[in-house]
Amino acid sequence: MPPTYTVNDFDYDLPPELIAQTPAPTRGGSRLLHLDPKGDLHDRQFAELGRLLRPDDLLIFNDTRVIPARLTGHKATGGKVEVLVERITEDNRALAHVRASKSPPAGTTLRLADAFDVTVLGREGELFDLRFPSAVLGLLATHGATPLPPYITHAPDAEDVSRYQTVYAREPGAVAAPTAGLHFDEAMLDALAAQGIQRAFVTLHVGAGTFQPVRVQNLDEHIMHAEWYTVPPETVAAIARTRAAGGRVLAIGTTSVRALESAAAQAALAAKAGDDAARAALSRRQLAGPADGDTRLFITPGFSYRIVDALLTNFHLPQSTLLMLVSALAGVDPIRRAYRHAVAERYRFFSYGDAMLIET
Known part of the structure; x- marks a missing residue:
């Protein structure tokens, strides 16, 4: 029987000064901790990534684009509010986190950016359903701010607008960056293509829930936040071409993992319902067709990866679902050892931090 884990098994001590507050001077200027298939650790530079890849590898990137989702304002009573748009549901409507001294009830009007009013229509769990006076994306582009993670202490500036966004971002909708992709610049992408390394894209709109720790001891009781994805x-x-050539599927970031493995889970349900094409594709570690929808996939140790062979990722928060995801791929003990090593060697952690390549 596989071991049973609790949230405490995914905790570790991190000196606060190792939390990167700003990006490296250049994209690609970070360090790279390499966990090889034997479980050995190697201290490298991100610029060495191409030497660790094979010509038949397929890199899969998340092309979501971070939107300027944070707004400040006040209620009619004068009380301050902070709004973080989580998901745009209609052209002029969105679900959002609202921070205020008292939760605004349905019918409340909020004045945002001293420029426009939104109306609270109701709630969906922790999120507030807001109606905007015009297109949400347009208002955010004019009045919103980059939604930096809660552990970054400075207010967003012009550098953040550029660097908290991948160079290949094209589908607006995320409120957090797919941070493994932040290390790539156009020169690196061109160099990898010249090596014959292929690339493809998924979209997963990263939500603010990505920063939340698991708050229950029993992992089975955790309710995963939903994120929209498409493959x-x-x-x-x-992926089919890569498998036919004997190559590997390497996910760039945990969000790419979630999209790919969510699509595989969808195919597995189809196979169970009698879809022979889905069953045959999964037997070859492929997908039978495109997929999209909301995913609440929670990947913990014991999970069987169907598509992903290797992962490039940043370092993750203690007790987070993403730390559990990488532990499911590499093993709990190898990840514990890797994180102890990263702390001892003063790697930079989290969104603006260094990278880790996990090969299995």
Whole structure:
């Protein structure tokens, strides 16, 4: 029987000064901790990544684009409010986190950015359903601020607008960056392509829940936050070509993992319902077709990866679902050892921090 883990098994001590507050001077200027298939650790530079890849590898990136989702304002009573748009549901409507001294009830009007009013229509769990006076994306582009993670202490500036966004971002909707992709610049992407390394894209709009620790001891009791994803037909075809060539699927970031493995879980349900094409594709570690929808996939040790062979990722928060995800891929003990090493060697942690390559 596999061991049973609690949230405490995914805790570790992190000196606060190791939390990166700013990005490296250049994209690609970070360090890279390499966990190889034998479980050995190697201290490298991110610029060495190409030497660790093979010509038949397929890199899968998340092309979501971070939106300027944070707004400040006040209620009619004068009380301050802070709004973080989590998901745009209609052109002029969104679900959002609202911080205020008292939760605004339905019917409340909030004045945001001293420029426009939104109306609280109700709640969906912890999120507030807000109606905007015009297109949400347009108002955010004019009045919103980059939603930096809670552990970054400075207010967003012009550098953050550029660097808290991947160079290949194209689908607006995320409120947190797919941070493994922040290390890549155009020169690195061109160099990898020249090596014959293929790339494809998924979209997963990262939500603010990515920063939340698991608050229950029994992992089975955790309610995973929902995120919208899509795996397009061209990525399905790229995976099939890679498998036919004997290559590996390497996810760039945990969000790419969640999209790919959510699509595989969807295919597994189809196979269970009698879809022979889905069953045959999964037997070859492929996908039978494109997939999209909301995912609440919670990957913990014991999970069987169907698509992903290797992962490039940043270092993750203690007791977080993402630390559990990487532990499911590499093993709990190897990840514990890697994180102890990273702390001892003064790697930089979290969104603006250093990278880790996990090969299995």
